[in-house]
Amino acid sequence: MTKRAWWLLGLNVLIPGSAQLLAGNRKLGRFGVVASFVFILIVVVLIVLSFAAPMVLLTVGSSTLGLWAIALILAFYAVVWLVLTVNAWQLANLGRATPAGRTVVAAFSAVVLVVVAGTAGYGAYVATTANSFLSDVFISAPTKEPINGRYNILLLGGDAGADRDGLRPDSITVASIDAETGEAVLIGLPRNLELAPFVAGSPLADKYPEGYGAYGCDVDVCLLNSIYTEAELVTPELYPDAADSGSSPGIEAMRDAVEGITGLGIQYYALIEMQGFSDLVDSLGGVTINVEEAVPIHADAEFTIVAEWIQPGVQVMDGYHALWYARSRHDTTDYDRMERQRKLQQAVIEQFTPSNVLTKVQAIAAAGSKVVTTDIPQGSLPYFVNLASKTRALPIGSLELIPANDVVPEDPDFEYVRELVAAALVPTVVDDGAE
Known part of the structure; x- marks a missing residue:
């Protein structure tokens, strides 16, 4: 038996x-x-x-x-x-x-x-x-076509601090991706950029024909990231159809400004609230960053007292430390922060693969659905997941629109800015030895 x-x-x-x-x-x-x-x-x-x-x-x-x-x-x-x-x-x-x-x-x-x-x-x-x-x-909507062979996605990192009205995007990046090869360039825009022009036909182009803030604005400061706040809280009626398209007045105003600055058509956006970004990194088990210089973690709202330091070297950061690495202001400049934010974004793109996303889908769902908003259609996900696999296999280019690249945020030459952007998007020629 x-x-x-x-x-x-x-x-x-x-x-x-x-x-x-x-x-x-x-x-x-x-x-x-x-x-x-x-x-x-x-x-x-x-x-x-x-x-x-x-x-x-x-x-x-x-x-x-x-x-x-x-x-x-x-x-x-x-x-x-x-x-x-x-x-x-x-x-x-x-x-x-x-x-x-x-x-x-x-x-x-x-x-x-x-x-x-x-x-x-x-x-x-x-x-x-x-x-x-x-x-x-993700939303239910038709898929948009590439523009000049590229998808341009506006990435916004929002911070709703106690010292400001509503959310304000402190991290502003355009991810421009070749629709065939997956080759990507991250274009960083400083939040303190002034006189931003709006793309032709934008509601704000009529309101600010000489650039945003040329003769004042409707919020306390007239910087690039203030455009979101103004459109969201003061003049949402300028974008009455934003909600129906999975967006908001603030995001649409930022899209119009970024298109006017860079000369690129922006098909999609993704907005991540910064605290939510911390939760998202935790859900995926952390992120590995090569820290070049010690970065302080602040102990006060004024960003003057240091509680601890993120030490130089290769660090596996949880969400809390990754967030401070991206936003730390003590004894540093906005341009240093932009560089750190771009390094963090590249690390996320390279390290968060479909395999580890699938194994941690529950934690990602708990963190991500509360903090990520986007107008990328769900039907486009297979294409973008496949494109992302190509992107991870290639070097990711970077362009910072900062003084180091002769861009003066207080008085920018936008024709020159668009020339920089166009040059950065020229495909890399790989010499395979073929005649």
Whole structure:
């Protein structure tokens, strides 16, 4: 009887349903065997697609319908394996096996049941969690086409401090990505840039024809990052359709300004609240940064008292330290902060891969859906995930619109700025030795 139990439960592990075909309900056995082979076929097809057509898998894994299908399939197989294993225990008649054999066989099959059915059930839970996260963060909208072969995404890091009205974007970056190769350039704009021009046709172009703040503005200071605050809190009526397109008046005003400054068309934006960024880094297990100079962590709201230092060298930072690395102001300039922010952004792009995102999807969903807003359509995710894999394999270019590059924030030459941007986006020529 002990050998019989081993055979039946062992076969149930190898091919669920086979135990019933041999010694039980053959109708249930046929159903189990067919279901098992269908599952194996699905796995084989997925493996083939991962090599032959990865975009198909990405499309399924980032769509509401695809994620629900994954969840239902995994939940179905979890139930099937549970029913077949419990029935196999009954067929094995463990009560008639030797005491030692009974214990070993029961323990073995129980462990396998927990591993197999539990993994399938957990996978179903992860799929539904991912679907909820994607639906909360990304919008339903048509996909936009590249402009001159590039996607230009406005990245805003917002900080709603106690000393300011509402949120204000202290980190302003354009990620310009070649739509075919994935080659990317991060263009950093200083938050204190003055006289920002607005793209033609913008509501604020009529209000500020000589540039933002040339003759004053409607908020306390007339800097680039103040445009968000003014449009959001003072003149939201200038952008009445912003909410319907998954945006806000402040974001649309910043988009118009950045387009006017750089000469680039901005298809999408992503806004991350800074505290939320800290939570997001924690959810992904930290980020590795090569710190060139010690960076202070402040102990007061005025950024004058140092509580501790982030020491030079390669540091694996949690969200708290990564946030301070990006925003520290003590004995430093805005341009130093911009450089650190860009290094952090590059580290995030390079280190946060689809594999570690998938393994931590629950923590990411808990942190990200509360703090990330974007107008990137959910239907575009497969394309951008595939493009991001190309970007990670290439060096990421960087252009800072700061005095070191002869850009004077107090009186910028915007024609020169646009020349710098155009030059930075010239594709890198790789010499492969071909004639």
